[in-house]
């Protein structure tokens with residue numbers, strides 16, 4: 640029959656195997672069972688180390704303390720180490736800064752590391768970006784709005800130097816022009832106006848585009864070609880009109896051709 644003993648802490652009857660040996664007691668066994676001693680040791684460790692206690696409390700709330708920026712952050716702000724399954728001691732943001740600093744200090748090592756890494760399959764990269772774009776639908780627009788000049792410059796540089804990119808952009812424009820000839824006309828008119836120094840800052844692009852859309856609409860309705868005309872011509876021997884919504888009108892092409900930039904309201908000698 641197995642010998643048993645009552646533990647003084649948990650007051651359970653346990654096998655004598657669950658007790659440590661002890662020199663001074665009558666039965667030569669400790670008063671508390673091994674699991675109770677282990678539990679008490681854990682508690683003492685926590686009492687002596689408030690920082691450790693804080694860490695454990697944080698973890699219970701799904702948080703963790705970053706030792707680098709000394710901030711409590713959600714666990715999702717930390718990378719998980721694959722080998723151990725545990726979160727890194729430093730948050731993602733701090734890791735990013737530290738990694739960038741390391742790369743700056745060790746440019747050759749960084750390049751060597753990049754060369755060693757086997758390239759990720761293109762379809763995997765594409766899937767990642769697709770998922771990210773779906774999660775952040777407006778991020779591209781927002782970034783572009785905040786970096787218009789930079790983006791335009793890099794687009795121009797790439798357009799001039801990368802024939803594949805150039806062809807792709809051209810193809811995209813061709814498709815767009817086919818789909819929205821009205822907008823294409825508006826863009827072309829704007830380019831011409833810029834060449835004639837007739838652009839003004841107060842012009843409302845959206846309102847102006849409505850004229851070009853309206854011209855196309857009337858074309859569809861009447862079967863007759865319509866133009867967007869400048870009421871006061873942009874260039875004529877006598878006046879210089881401006882390219883803005885107040886100076887636009889939709890005319891049938893025949894009327895517009897007859898006008899030939901030689902007529903405008905208030906023109907001396909013309910009965911309007």
Ligand SMILES: [Zn+2]
Nearest residue numbers: 646649672675
């Ligand atoms: Zn016990």
Ligand SMILES: [Zn+2]
Nearest residue numbers: 705708730733
């Ligand atoms: Zn941090």
